[in-house]
Amino acid sequence: MKKILFLISLSVLLTTVSAQEAPTSGKKLPGVSVKTLEGKTISTADLNNGGKPMIISFWALWCKPCINELTTIADVYDDWVKETGVKLIAVSIDDSRSSPKVGPTVNGKGWEYDVLLDVNGEFKRAMNVNMIPHTFLVNGQGEIVWQHTSFSEGSELQLIDMVRKLNAGEAIESH
């Protein structure tokens, strides 16, 4: 066991040195399989927005603050896209009990996000998500540059502010 811990602490030492500089973090999206609402399997490493920033938001139908966050953003999403070119990818971690309801609910609410289904939490685990909502900001090179957990009214303003900073090439606070 000690050897493994040593191996891991060694790699921490070797790798975190360069991880601090935003907006490039070097922290690429992990590649695991998720499904689209059309039933197509894709790799999360291939997620992109043509060089523009991307928001990845983990949510579930049973999570009130998550629905609140996505509903709030839905009202201003058109403006966000026009202004910054950002794209929001809403990753549902609902399991097979509720995942078939995700498509009809998302459409029924009129959300225009790209929605992915992570039915067994594989993407969630690879992204170290503990509690939802958990939101990541990914830069045009596919690197995670910022993350935030929980949602309260007004948090969306901080999020779009980060997107603007990213577009302007400004530094982003590490958390």
Added chain:
Amino acid sequence: MNLKVLLSGIITALTLCGASVKGQDFLEGGRVTGNFQLDAQVYKADSAIGANEVEEKMRMNAFANLLYSNGNFNAGLRFETYLNPILGYDPRYKGSGVPYWFGSWKNEQFEITVGNFYEQFGSGMVLRSYEERNLGYDNAFKGARVRFSPYNGVTLKGLIGTQRFFWEQGPGIVRGLDGEFALNDMFDKKGKCKTRVTLGGSFVSKYQPLEEIVVNDTSQLLLPANVASWAARFNINRGGFNLDGEFANKLNDPSSVNNLIYKNGQSMLIQASYSMKRFGVIVSGKRTDNMSFKSKRTETGNSLDINYLPALTRQHAYSLSAMYPYATQPNGEMALQGQINYKIKKESLIGGKYGTDIALNYSRITSIKREEADGESTFLQSGTLGYKSPFLAFGDDLYFQDLNVEIQRKFSNGYKLLISYMYLNYNIDVIEGHPGEPMVKAHILIADMTFKFNQTNALKIELQRLYTKQDEGDWLQFMAEYTVAPKWFFTVSDQYNFGNPDQDRRFHYPTLAMGYTQGSNRLSLTYGKQREGIVCVGGVCRNVPASNGLTITLTSSF
């Protein structure tokens, strides 16, 4: 022994990886990420609500995940500690250690994982391992898994392993194979066909040494060493239309859960949905018959499940609507569910400036029909086929019924309202195993208001009322939450059992909470009383005993 296996696994993976990445690059390009969570509770006895004295005064659960990734190589581990497990967690978690670690390597076609892993075949009806850390549920496999995509659109998986049982492994060995074929990706590379069809099939077998037991002092039963199960599934999608189905079958598997009967198990799940912008509808049906599948014959609790039987009911998010949650009855149930979502247009007379969301959901679960298979003397008896059951017939016993409607509307930038009504039937006798107790019939009303004062300050008020003449009678809940985005929240709430038929048990359960979030770090403190009840997340439920005291939760991801 374990350590050797672990090290050799990691070394194998490292060696495999070395084939594509040079040693030097391997260390240079690597990255470590992780997360951490700590839940600590300080207890104060409160004999009135049934919160007992806790000898330790304070207990704590914590875990940390570390993930290492470098190109095609990944490794990770999770440290867990329960000193001692907080109330509501299985006491068998007591202790500390590293129950989860893995190494994996992949290229274009292969992905090989050794160690502990989670996996799901189809909807999970024959195989699913997963974790719900906040409920203490974890049935991870320990062994090896290979995923193989020989051709575009084809995914094959094979695995072998034992399952986690607290700090040990269950006695059964699980072997599984699964294939999924996305026909469009295989045969229609240009994407001309608008209808997408995906087919899949699984085979899962469990081994536990042959056993001979005596039941009722007379009959000798031979319990099979190998139990096979299989499933076939399809998914058809065209535009807004989606049709999903899976059929699963399990061969004779006498166990403690099914009272040692030799009948085959079956399960079927069909879901059809249609949606377009601002409108979505889904209808689902499910039959479950003798489908408990565990990697230990005598296990009856929430552990060592090989498969997952999704409940066809809505998962409610408000405390009173979630007071009577349903969990699938693996020995047999028939379930139906329907849901409609509709958004009344923005800027319309009825919809208002921002539009109005309406959701209607209904589910109904009954028993299956059971008939004598082999004469009266064998009906439901151990060592026999137990019963026979017509496939599409609904039984006479109602287990659960839930009709709920929810309307949500934003009136202005400063005010939002959600109102909800729900009617439910809850068969407390079957679901909680309280024989003779009458069916709970309850009406629940909820109002949830949000007032936004400026860009960062908001107040949320929740009022909930549950009406019932059964069980503990009427409840009232009040909650007010003040938030300063994106960092602070303060909550005060009270749950009041004012309608308890026993006048001396009309308790209040007040709590105060506050929390601070900075990026992906979050600290919250909750002080107050927690009623005894069932907490469910993602389909698993656990009983939480009444408690009184302070809860501290710290989470962090990096």
